[in-house]
Amino acid sequence: MVSTLPAAALASAGYQRGPALMSPQPPDVKTLPEATALALDKARKLAEQHPDDFGEPWVDPETGQVVLGTVSGTGNRLAADQGKDVLRRPVTRSKAVLEKIKDGAIGQPAADLPDAAAIRMTRIDAEHNRVIVTVNRATDAMLEALTARYGADAFAVEVDPAFNPSKSSRYDDGPHNWGGGAEMTIHRAPSGDVFGCSSGIPVWLPGEKSGMLTAGHCVPTGGYIFNGADTNYMGWVSKNDRENWTDGRGSTLLPGQSVFRGDLALIEIPNATSGYYIYRGSVANPYTAIIGQLAPRRAGLGDEYCNSGFKTGELCGWKVYNYGINVSYSGGETVRNVVAGYKSGKCTGHGDSGGPTYFVMSNGRVQVKGVHTGGSNLDGSGDCREFFTDVWDALDAFPGIFPRVLP
Structure with a gap:
């Protein structure tokens, strides 16, 4: 029987009954004698x-x-x-059974599967007596349907966003809403003023709803969020309970809480989904990585990480040099209880706010660490400072949310 719990709950509980998930690996073909x-x-x-x-x-x-x-x-x-x-x-499965799975999990025979268009390749993994299903994006409904049809150990899922020939850019992301610095156009309430920020960490909301974390100062009075092209509607942020920022002041306390949680906003995505990926790479040539893990602990001194935003793209080489700090920005606003990182070289820029900070794991997936709020020497280079809200503060800020991960 396939569990209907969301990925967040499964990951949190260490649930392992679903299909094996794998990242694409470069071919290592050796000539046989x-x-x-x-x-x-x-x-x-x-x-x-x-x-x-x-x-x-x-x-x-x-x-x-x-x-x-x-x-x-x-x-x-x-x-x-x-x-x-x-x-x-x-072995358990015969070649006839494996071929049936290989043929049935792709193309027209798979048309009734949820998100079937994302299934791009199937192949037999003879060593493990199973089929590998390559997809450019994975959804819980797809994984559950495949598991119900074939059994969890009969196939593995290789998630390779590069297989998508119509992969979105940072500018026109949607409707799957990847994080990692996709550009967002924000129509603030009630004025309707338009503001640009970056998408952060895709999350689950209670009730198996989709959401996205970004910076609170992007949506300080709530509002409606579209992609950078202002053509695809993402979702909305409600004032006060889904953001913790006041213009002219900075970080505010969320209702019922006594600890400042940096600079956060939680977007609810009512009519689409948030993906399991973030954008990496440059602004001109972005690519995506799978979110494979939530940081196992809060950020600590010396932690290395990257950040990504629509203005500057991906910047790596940061090291945490302090945490739990308050920073007074040039406009007089104060962000409270954030993590500080340092590096030399290219700095973050205006518009990167809301993008994620993360650690790149050895398998190419990313471990999400937080949400970028600001920095020093913006749009410049040299000695750079970067400030982010720890992802664990985001979990405390909005009880019940959990990053979307493919472990």
């Missing part, structure tokens, strides 16, 4: 002739030997005739 290649070809032909008795054969990368999975007594007998060059191994 001719004898091995011939033995593999022979095993493949045998499996094709008897698809109900064998799994898909493969070459063990450590031993260099051909492995032929068997699912029946007939398979065991036929495999024994292949000689010492082929190892036998019992």
